[in-house]
Amino acid sequence: MRLFGRTGAMDVFRNYKIDIFGLKNGTHQYDFSFDEDFFSKFESSLLKLGKGSCKVQIEKTSSMLTLDFEVVGDLTLECDRSLELFEYPISIEKELIFKYGDEEKELSEEVFVITPTTQSINIASFLYEIIHLEIPMKKLHPKFKNEDAEDELIFSSTVSEPNQDTVDPRWEALKKLNKN
Numbered sequence: 250m251r252l253f254g255r256t257g258a259m260d261v262f263r264n265y266k267i268d269i270f271g272l273k274n275g276t277h278q279y280d281f282s283f284d285e286d287f288f289s290k291f292e293s294s295l296l297k298l299g300k301g302s303c304k305v306q307i308e309k310t311s312s313m314l315t316l317d318f319e320v321v322g323d324l325t326l327e328c329d330r331s332l333e334l335f336e337y338p339i340s341i342e343k344e345l346i347f348k349y350g351d352e353e354k355e356l357s358e359e360v361f362v363i364t365p366t367t368q369s370i371n372i373a374s375f376l377y378e379i380i381h382l383e384i385p386m387k388k389l390h391p392k393f394k395n396e397d398a399e400d401e402l403i404f405s406s407t408v409s410e411p412n413q414d415t416v417d418p419r420w421e422a423l424k425k426l427n428k429n
Contacts, residue, residue, distance in 0.1 A: 264281070266369045269307075269369055276306060276309075279304070280303070281305065283299070283303065283380070285297065285300070288377075299324035299325055303372075304319040306319075312349055314346070316347070318372075320376070320380060321341075323337065324339060341379055341380070341383055343359075345359055348362050348363070351364065352364065
């Protein structure tokens with residue numbers, strides 16, 4: 250769901266729209282915030298609770314736009330082990346590049362092509378993805394952090410390195426046969 254100057258269903262994200270058509274070349278700063286209301290507007294969102302801020306610095310040239318995102322906040326996650334809710338702090342820096350071209354398309358996760366007549370860029374979906382990519386695969390309440398580290402140490406200590414000096418006695422018997 251990319252939002253390049255389109256209207257309609259995306260009116261719910263009008264607060265996340267950056268007008269770029271009349272923007273002069275140079276650096277421009279924008280501030281946004283997100284909270285539960287932001288996440289509720291995305292269908293089947295993994296996140297329901299959280300809040301924070303997003304600073305977007307745009308560097309505009311005649312051939313492209315570079316958007317530098319700085320996202321800071323707290324997400325409320327559910328622990329996979331105890332099902333308790335806990336605060337998970339985030340601090341993210343991400344860069345997106347918008348090049349001018351004949352048709353709008355996505356070249357990679359960070360590089361997009363927009364037409365020179367594109368009126369605005371709505372950053373809501375980009376902000377949503379940036380935040381969601383910060384959620385860890387294994388969501389553990391901070392009270393389990395030390396226990397989890399101990400489990401990893403116990404597991405790793407059970408695996409031992411083979412000793413180079415010790416020779417299996419079966420090989421010794423085979424070596425004796427080879428000498429005959």
